[in-house]
Amino acid sequence: MDEKSAITIGPVTAEPGQVARGYLDIGEAATGPVQIPLVIINGEHGGPTLCFTGGVHATEYASIAAVMRLTNEIHPADLHGRIIAVPVVSMHMFAARMPFVSPLDGVNLNKIAPGGDGSISSILARALFDRVIAKAQYHIDFHAGDFGEMLLAFAGYSLTGNNELDRQGEALARVFTPQVFCIAPQGTGLPPSPGFVANAAAYRGIVSILAEAGGNGTLDEADVTVHVEGARNVMRYLGMIKGEPQISGPQILATDWHNTRATRSGLLWLKVAVGDRVKAGQEVGEIWDIFGRSVEKVHAEKDGLAMLVWNHKAVNTGDPIVRCWSIAPAPPFPETDRFLAALS
Ligand SMILES: [Zn+2]
Numbered sequence: 001m002d003e004k005s006a007i008t009i010g011p012v013t014a015e016p017g018q019v020a021r022g023y024l025d026i027g028e029a030a031t032g033p034v035q036i037p038l039v040i041i042n043g044e045h046g047g048p049t050l051c052f053t054g055g056v057h058a059t060e061y062a063s064i065a066a067v068m069r070l071t072n073e074i075h076p077a078d079l080h081g082r083i084i085a086v087p088v089v090s091m092h093m094f095a096a097r098m099p100f101v102s103p104l105d106g107v108n109l110n111k112i113a114p115g116g117d118g119s120i121s122s123i124l125a126r127a128l129f130d131r132v133i134a135k136a137q138y139h140i141d142f143h144a145g146d147f148g149e150m151l152l153a154f155a156g157y158s159l160t161g162n163n164e165l166d167r168q169g170e171a172l173a174r175v176f177t178p179q180v181f182c183i184a185p186q187g188t189g190l191p192p193s194p195g196f197v198a199n200a201a202a203y204r205g206i207v208s209i210l211a212e213a214g215g216n217g218t219l220d221e222a223d224v225t226v227h228v229e230g231a232r233n234v235m236r237y238l239g240m241i242k243g244e245p246q247i248s249g250p251q252i253l254a255t256d257w258h259n260t261r262a263t264r265s266g267l268l269w270l271k272v273a274v275g276d277r278v279k280a281g282q283e284v285g286e287i288w289d290i291f292g293r294s295v296e297k298v299h300a301e302k303d304g305l306a307m308l309v310w311n312h313k314a315v316n317t318g319d320p321i322v323r324c325w326s327i328a329p330a331p332p333f334p335e336t337d338r339f340l341a342a343l344s
Contacts, residue, residue: 006044008084009131014042017076020290026127027120029092029104034120034130038072039085047240049083051136051206052231053128055088056109056143056197059099062214063142064088066227073228074241081240084136089128089131090121099147110143112201125197133201138172138238139208142197143229145215150274151308153213153226154180154254156191159201166336168207174336175237176230177243180327181306182254183309190254190325209234216311236334245339251330259305259320260284266297272322276306285321300324 004016012022019042023035054060054067067087070318074083088094089109096103113126133139146153155177157169166183173181184190184199192198192210201208211230214223233245262268264287272284278300287296304324312319 005162007040007042007049007084007086007135009040009135010040012038012040012107014040014082014343016042017044018042019076024127024131027123028122032253034104034124035273036086036124036132037088037090037091038132039083039087039310041071041074041076041079041083042087043079043081043240044076045080047079048125048138049082049084049136050224050235050240051087051133051134052083052141052142053085053197054096054142054327055090055091055094056141057100057146058088058093059217060144060214061099061219062144062215062223063211063227064094065219065224067142069224070231078241081238084132086128086132090124110197111195113195113197114204128197129200129204132203133206133208133272136206138234139201139206140172140176140211140231141192141196141201141208143210143212144223145212145308146218148311149308150215150311151212152180152274152305153178153223154182154307155212155230156184156190156198156210157183157184157208158196158202159186160202162205165202165205165207169209170333171207171237171321171335172207172234174251174330174333174340175233175247176209176246178226178230180254180307180325181253181330182325188228188256190257196201245336246341247336247339248341250340252305252327253330254325255328256326257307258326259323260298260300262283262287262296262298262315262319262321263317264289265316266290266295266314267292269323270309270321272306272309274306274309278304278306278322278324286331302326
């Protein structure tokens with residue numbers, strides 16, 4: 001446990017027992033400063049430091065709302081340790097309602113972490129790492145499906161080969177997720193992949209998970225709740241707030257993934273929904289050409305769980321229609337299995 005002490009990031013300082021809000025300047029755009037908004041909640045009791053980042057993709061609204069809500073619901077009197085929260089990392093994406101990439105340089109912040117000396121997104125990523133996330137031992141990067149993406153909630157962690165770090169990362173993913181999680185070996189393409197904020201943080205020795213719920217530009221209470229309850233479970237697991245984590249039932253581990261894609265183009269009739277158990281050969285979509293004639297029935301190549309379904313109603317050759325994860329019952333993990341509702 002850390003000793004109680006003040007914490008300062010740029011112009012924002014919170015003494016033990018205080019909440020501080022402000023902005024960290026990291027550079028300039030033509031219209032003014034590029035800033036990272038910060039909330040620091042410094043608990044009255046000693047404990048670890050946990051960082052929340054929302055709005056790395058700033059049209060993933062459920063995840064942003066969750067960080068906002070958490071920062072207003074966590075009070076220093078109840079907190080063991082410290083929360084460093086960034087409600088929206090990319091303020092320019094947020095203002096422009098721009099999915100995936102920054103309007104300033106067209107770069108996807110979640111492909112270039114931990115940043116460097118490149119364009120403004122690279123500088124933003126580096127400041128986020130060196131000045132914000134690096135202050136924490138634990139980190140949650142909050143996301144959702146972006147515009148055009150509907151997804152099933154999950155949590156993910158990147159294996160680093162450091163056994164203790166990896167054990168804690170798996171524990172955080174398991175207590176966060178409502179059911180499905182992935183523990184990603186390098187090179188599998190399961191998230192968080194290299195370049196993701198959560199991946200780069202883990203490789204810096206920070207126990208960092210990717211948290212996903214919501215999507216397609218929506219802001220639904222149910223998705224916000226998944227994020228808030230997941231984060232609260234993580235805080236309970238770390239002893240930062242009272243109570244034990246609650247895991248509602250048996251968990252599901254992702255082992256692989258594949259996309260099923262259109263080979264023709266036209267109007268897409270989706271025949272699959274997020275959360276469906278898809279069978280190999282099952283029809284997942286039908287494509288009509290521009291004259292309304294059926295030109296393709298798209299069939300799933302393999303069995304899997306539909307984790308990501310694209311909402312586009314017009315497709316081109318090669319566009320993905322559904323991303324399925326190969327899944328298995330999660331192997332025993334005593335560290336968090338003791339919180340399974342069925343056992344308590
Ligand atoms: Zn995202």
